Amino acid sequence: MILLISDLHLQEERPDITRAFVDFLAGRARSAEALYILGDFFEAWIGDDAMTPYQLSICAALRQLSDSGTRIYLMHGNRDFLLGQAFCKAAGATLLPDPSVVHFNDQPVLLMHGDSLCTRDEAYMKMRRILRNPVTLFILRHLPLAMRHKLARKLRSESRAQTRMKANDIVDVTPEQVPLIMQAHNVQTLVHGHTHRPAVHRLQVGEHAARRIVLGDWDREGWALQVDEQGYALAPFAF
Numbered sequence: 001m002i003l004l005i006s007d008l009h010l011q012e013e014r015p016d017i018t019r020a021f022v023d024f025l026a027g028r029a030r031s032a033e034a035l036y037i038l039g040d041f042f043e044a045w046i047g048d049d050a051m052t053p054y055q056l057s058i059c060a061a062l063r064q065l066s067d068s069g070t071r072i073y074l075m076h077g078n079r080d081f082l083l084g085q086a087f088c089k090a091a092g093a094t095l096l097p098d099p100s101v102v103h104f105n106d107q108p109v110l111l112m113h114g115d116s117l118c119t120r121d122e123a124y125m126k127m128r129r130i131l132r133n134p135v136t137l138f139i140l141r142h143l144p145l146a147m148r149h150k151l152a153r154k155l156r157s158e159s160r161a162q163t164r165m166k167a168n169d170i171v172d173v174t175p176e177q178v179p180l181i182m183q184a185h186n187v188q189t190l191v192h193g194h195t196h197r198p199a200v201h202r203l204q205v206g207e208h209a210a211r212r213i214v215l216g217d218w219d220r221e222g223w224a225l226q227v228d229e230q231g232y233a234l235a236p237f238a239f
Contacts, residue, residue: 002104003029004225006038006113006193007217009079012054017218020239021058024222025065032070038193038215039077039098039113044156046148047141048086059091066092075100077194078115079156081132082140101185104227110187114194114214117173117181172197178212179205189232191215191225198223200234 008021029035042055051059066072072093076083088095099112119125130136140148172195182190188210198216202209213234216223221236 001032002034002036002227003032004036004038004111004191004215004227005218005223006215007040007077007196008037009040009043009217009219010058011043012052016239018058020218020222022061024224025061028224029065029070030068034071034073035065036073036075036096036102036111038075038111038191039115040079040193040217041074041077042080042083044152045080045083046145046152047082048084049141050145050148051087055087059087062091062093075111075113077113078128082137084141099181099185101187104189105229105231107189108185108187109189109191110182110185112181112190112192114173114192117177117192118171118194119174119177121171171195179203179210182210182212189213193217198234198236200232 005024008017010018010021012018042058045055062072072091073096074083074088074091074093075096075098083095085095087093096111098116099110101108101110103109115124115128131140140151143151173192178190182188182205188205188208190211191213193215195214196217196219197214199214201212201214203212204210211232213225213232215225215234216236221238223234223236226233226235
């Protein structure tokens, strides 16, 4: 069994989500061969050198799962793209590039966070290109902590304000982009998060029937995609 989750947006201000995640690690995830976390694991991440006691506790919980035998894979989201190798090493996790192709049930599957598919949001895509530039990342990681905290608060505030003002289709994936990237990676299954709109979408990629599975965010309930010999099952669960 393999489990995939995303968009937990972990933060001290949401102890309910934190408790649900720790329970998830100690329970259901212990039976999994692997756990994939596809971005926005934390609400914000300003650098591995700035880990708080809260973030260290999450790291320790992941390490316990890893030590129990479950492989853990992490992918950057738009909120935690500064998460680095130091955290992953301490947590016993592997950092995956976005996008990544993995194999489930002997079939290739494309994993993404999902924000790069929202190409109609031109302002966000421009900001994304700037923030993900290697030069920008180097500068951000070497800014004083106080400045990083201030910048993170500013970006989060602006993001929330802009998202409220944008039309729903602007902040969702661009439909035309989905078959293009799936065809480029030669897959019939895509799994991503980011949009907070859990669903299984059927589509056509070339001559093949395909599917796009969107993971849900952890806000009022948790969401997980389970992959086993029976296939794919996307379902919510109560905190």
